[in-house]
Amino acid sequence: MEIKKILILSQSALMLLPSLERSMEEFNGGFKVSFKSDFTFEEADLVFLDYTYLKNEEEKYKSALEYVPKLALLTALVDHNGINEILKETKVEHLFGLSGANSFSDIRDFIITFFNKQYWTADTFCKNPLKVSEMSFLSSEDIFESIQELLLGHDFSECFEGIEDYLTQVLNESILNAIFNAPVDDMGSHMFKRMNKKTVIHMIPGKEPVVKLLTDPKKIVISIKDFYGTLTRNDIFDYLPLGEIREKEGGAGIGMYLIFKYSHKFVINIQPRKFTEMIFVIDKDKRFKWYSSKEKSFHLFMPNEEI
Numbered sequence: 639m640e641i642k643k644i645l646i647l648s649q650s651a652l653m654l655l656p657s658l659e660r661s662m663e664e665f666n667g668g669f670k671v672s673f674k675s676d677f678t679f680e681e682a683d684l685v686f687l688d689y690t691y692l693k694n695e696e697e698k699y700k701s702a703l704e705y706v707p708k709l710a711l712l713t714a715l716v717d718h719n720g721i722n723e724i725l726k727e728t729k730v731e732h733l734f735g736l737s738g739a740n741s742f743s744d745i746r747d748f749i750i751t752f753f754n755k756q757y758w759t760a761d762t763f764c765k766n767p768l769k770v771s772e773m774s775f776l777s778s779e780d781i782f783e784s785i786q787e788l789l790l791g792h793d794f795s796e797c798f799e800g801i802e803d804y805l806t807q808v809l810n811e812s813i814l815n816a817i818f819n820a821p822v823d824d825m826g827s828h829m830f831k832r833m834n835k836k837t838v839i840h841m842i843p844g845k846e847p848v849v850k851l852l853t854d855p856k857k858i859v860i861s862i863k864d865f866y867g868t869l870t871r872n873d874i875f876d877y878l879p880l881g882e883i884r885e886k887e888g889g890a891g892i893g894m895y896l897i898f899k900y901s902h903k904f905v906i907n908i909q910p911r912k913f914t915e916m917i918f919v920i921d922k923d924k925r926f927k928w929y930s931s932k933e934k935s936f937h938l939f940m941p942n943e944e945i
Contacts, residue, residue, distance in 0.1 A: 640668060641668050641669070641670050642668055642669050642670070642683045642684065642753055643670050643672070643677055643681060643682045643683050643684075644669055644670065644671045644672065644682065644683065644684045644685075644686070644749065645672050645676070645677060645679070645682040645684070645685045645686070646671065646672065646685075646686040647685075647686065647687050647688060647691055647699070648686060648687065648688035648691075648712045648736075649688060669749070679701055679702050679704070679705050679709075680705070682705075682708070683708060683753075684708050684710070684749065684752060684753070685702060685705060685708060685709050685710065686710050686711075686712055686734075686745070687699060687702050687709065687710070687711055687712065688711075688712045688713070689711045689712065689713045689715075689724055689728075690713075692728070703728060703730075706728070706729060706730055706731060707731070709730055709731075709732070710730070710732035710733070710734060710748070711724065711728065711730045711732070711733045711734070712733075712734050712736050713733065713734070713735060713736065714735070714736050714933070715735070715933075715934075716735065716931050716932060716933055716934065718898075718899055718934065721733070721735075721898075721934050721936070722878070722898075725875065725878060725936060726875070729871075729875045731871075731937070731938040731939075731940075732748065732936070732937050732938070733934075733935060733936040733937075734748075734935050735902075735932075735933025735934050735935045736933065741933075744903075744935065747762065748937070751939075756939075757907040757915070757939045758905045758907070758917065758937065758939065759861070759907075759915075759917070760850055760852055760859045760860070760861040760917055761852075763857060763859045763903065763917070763919045764852040764853070764854050764857055764859040766854060767852040767853060767854050767859075768793065768853055768854050768855065769791055769792050769793070769852070769853055770850065770851070770852050771787075771788045771789075771790075771791070771792070771850070771851040772848065772849070772850045772851075773787070773788055773848070773849050774846040774847070774848050775813055775816070775817060775841065775846055775847050775848075775849065776840065776841055776846055777817075777838060777839060777840045777841060778814065778817050778818070778835075778837070778838055778839040779838055781810060781813055781814070782806070782810065785805075785806050785809045785810060785813075786806070788809070788849060788851050789802055789805060789806070789851070792851065792853045792858075793853060793855075794853075794858075794922075796855065796856075796922040796923075796924060797858075797920075797922050797923065797924065797929075798923060798924055798925060798926040798929055801858075801920075804900050805858070805860070807896065808860075808893070808896045808897055808900055808901075808918070809849065809860070809862075811892055811893035811896055812862045812893040812894075812896075812897060812916060813847060813849065813862065814835055814893065815893040815894070816847035816862055816863075816864040817830070817839055817841065817847060818830045818831060818833060818835060818839065819831050819868075820847070820864035820866040820868050820869070820914065821841075821842070821845065821864075821866055821868075822866055822868050826868075828868070844865070845864075845865045845866065846865075847862065847863060847864045847865075848861075848862075848863045849861065849862050849863075850863075855922070856921060856922055857919055857920065857921055857922060858919070858920040858922065859917065859918075859919050859920075860917070860918055861915055861916070861917045862915070862916045862917075863913055863914070863915040863916075864913065864914050864915075865912070865913050866911070866912075866913070866914065867908060867909050867910045867911045867912045867913050867914050868910075868911075868914065869906070869908055869914040870908075871908075871938070871940065874894070874906060874938060877892075877894050877895060878894050878895060878898060878936075894916070897916060897918045898918075898934070898936065900918075900920070901918035901919060901920050901934075902919055902920055902921050902932050902933065902934055902935070903917075903918065903919035903934070903935045903936075903937075904916070904917070904918050904919075904934075904935070904936050904937070905917040905918070905919075905936075905937045905938075905939070906937070906938045906939070907939045907940075908938070908939070908940045909940075910940075
């Protein structure tokens with residue numbers, strides 16, 4: 639069995655790492671975890687690096703950015719603008735917030751998912767939901783009413799007041815993006831991207847975007863999936879940090895920006911020409927201050943034959 643080399647360089651995560659090493663041994667998946675430079679970035683199959691190390695005056699960790707497909711950054715930052723700056727600067731596909739109670743399990747699950755070339759799903763984060771709602775959007779009509787139907791019956795009593803307004807805003811922008819920006823014709827040309835969002839658009843049968851909402855006592859998990867897979871890595875790192883609206887190009891990145899702004903975990907799954915799925919996870923908190931001060935994580939999963 640080929641041994642997968644995992645290099646983890648982080649002072650702030652030291653309390654988590656011994657447990658991670660033991661759990662990897664118990665998993666018996668052929669992993670070797672190192673907490674020091676036993677092997678180089680090039681030799682490692684997966685690298686976890688504390689973002690603060692990139693700012694080291696000796697710049698000896700800068701070369702890690704040459705290996706973005708197998709690099710995961712770790713950060714204790716909770717400031718949304720600060721997190722966006724990291725993504726804009728590094729274009730890293732995996733960024734873990736380390737201040738949360740689930741940091742260890744997230745990292746462990748990620749390692750297994752990464753090497754199995756899988757995706758994270760809504761069920762990854764909400765294994766025993768109290769309620770699940772799912773809806774296909776056949777057209778751009780009556781989106782607001784459909785969102786209210788999706789939210790109906792879910793328990794938001796453990797959330798800060800007004801959480802439904804946040805969810806409605808994010809869902810509205812995201813669904814409009816899936817309807818107007820994702821569809822392409824057989825030649826790969828966007829069909830509706832330049833149209834006014836007030837235009838009534840009807841989806842091609844079998845290509846309707848699907849929204850899934852799961853809730854349990856601690857979390858809200860939402861998945862928005864289209865069946866075109868036209869979102870690119872460049873799109874993500876163009877729109878996500880800034881939330882820019884680009885009228886000349888058609889469409890907007892505001893939906894993606896809002897998802898990450900209002901969520902604690904943001905996962906994007908892409909299989910080109912087949913589907914794009916955006917998943918966001920919100921931890922329930924009665925006080926807005928607690929909700930807004932939690933760590934943020936970002937993950938982009940795409941096929942990578944070089945892993």
